Amino acid sequence: MRRRATTVIDPDKCNGCGLCIQVCPSDTISLHDGKAVVTGEFSIGCEHCVAVCPEDAIRVGFSDPAATTLETIENREAWLPFGQGDTAELVRLFRSRRSCRKFAKDPVPEAVLRDLVRIGTMAPTGTNSQLWTFTVLPDREAVMKLGAAVGEFFDKLNSMAEKAAARLISKVFMKDALGEYYRDYYESVKTGLRQFREEGRDRLFHGAPAVILVGSAPGASCPAEDALLASQNICLAAHTMGLGTCLIGFVVEAMRHEPRIKKLLGIPADERIYAVIAVGKSLERYRRLTGRRRIEPRYFRG
Ligand SMILES: Cc1cc2nc3c(=O)[nH]c(=O)nc-3n(C[C@H](O)[C@H](O)[C@H](O)COP(=O)(O)O)c2cc1C
Ligand code: SF4
Structure with a gap:
């Protein structure tokens, strides 16, 4: 750009x-x-x-220098020199953040949500485009409206995936996308939708009282990367601010295919949503840090 x-x-x-x-x-x-x-x-x-x-x-x-000023957190304006800052504590934060699947009902103060968005915008963007968009659902009612729209999308998808003929057509024309969905998600989505309707159990947003959708306006050189880096900032900062988070990929997928969901939230048709972050006070408490699958990096030496 x-x-x-x-x-x-x-x-x-x-x-x-x-x-x-x-x-x-x-x-x-x-x-x-x-x-x-x-x-x-x-x-x-x-x-x-x-x-x-x-x-x-x-x-x-x-x-705008004021665009990084936070309302609920101390603003420290001095640049942190290389080698300073507590790496061990930073790593502990990386390892302590866990996807929250049990949120308390307590609303998240709007000033905190505004700060989380600002913290998101402190991430880098390709060619510094800064073309992210943030859509905030600050209350449970709004989250439920989004949940209902996403539920309708998955209802339709499930009734399509149930049909063997539709899966066959998908195999020929859509690289078996519907068949893959049927094998990997159909049953759990069906159960999730039933649990939501019959038992009021929220398997989509895990009861979150607020949601932040991170997207990108047209023109960004690396829209997905920009949105996901901002999202990681938000998830990590939220942890230190006393809040749990969970990225909700199911909503991203639904919004990719169903333009009516964007319309419902007032998101312009030409914006794309790359991350949906459920936010709220977590009811989960953990006792220890855990591992990760061992990954051996590949080296190419000169
Ligand atoms: C792109 C992406 C999409 C995700 N979508 C969902 C989701 O729809 N629902 C959910 O409960 N967790 C979702 N997660 C959370 C992952 O399951 C979670 O990050 C993973 O199990 C590792 O656990 P941790 O986040 O606690 O380290 C998603 C994570 C990512 C990165
Ligand atoms: S960095 Fe040095 S050269 Fe550049 S504007 Fe400041 S004082 Fe002038």
């Missing part, structure tokens, strides 16, 4: 050190008569120059 430069440098403040030029990935700035000057037409607006300038001489109009 080519974006016109919005970089402004205050010549009275600039000391000509050239640091901004060294870190700029777009070659937007050069040095003239001992002062940094915006000479490039384009910039990805990453603000490396803003972050590095010892004189605080640079502003980039693309970004």
Whole structure:
């Protein structure tokens, strides 16, 4: 994505050190008569120059400094130098986050949801497009409305998958997508839908009182990656803020195929949703950290 430069440098403040030029990935700035000057037409607006300038001489109009201010958490504005920060505690956080499947009814304060969205936007995006979208369902009623729409989608899908003829057609024309669904999900979805309707058991959102949908507007170079990185920020931060989270892939899948669900939530048709995060106070408590499947990295040496 080519974006016109919005970089402004205050010549009275600039000391000509050239640091901004060294870190700029777009070659937007050069040095003239001992002062940094915006000479490039384009910039990805990453603000490396803003972050590095010892004189605080640079502003980039693309970004709003207030957009990262949090309401419920202390704002620490100093850049964390390499090698500082508690890696062991960070790793403990990575390992302590667990998908929550038993949420308390307590509503999540809207200021906390706003902070989670802002924390999501602190993730990197391809070419700094920052074209994520966040749709917040702040109350259980809204979550249930989404749940009902997703339930209708899976009802339809299940009644299609039940038909051997439909599965055969899918095998020929759709790489057996319906057959795979029938084998892997049909029964559990059928049980989940029945449990929801007959017992009020919420197997989709696990009783979550709030949901954040992370998507991308058209034009992003890496929309899925952007949305998923933002989502991981949200899930990790939520844990430290006293909240459980669970990514709900079933909803992502339903929204991919059923445009009416986006319409219901007021999401424009050209946006795509990549992550649906159930959020709320967790009723689960764990005693220990667990392992992971052993993965051996492949090395290619020169
Ligand atoms: C893309 C994605 C989709 C997921 N979809 C669901 C889902 O629909 N329902 C659910 O209960 N868990 C879902 N999960 C949670 C996974 O089952 C969970 O991450 C995995 O079992 C590992 O457990 P942990 O998150 O507690 O480490 C999803 C996770 C990911 C990454
Ligand atoms: S980093 Fe700041 S002080 Fe140094 S050249 Fe760039 S604008 Fe001037």
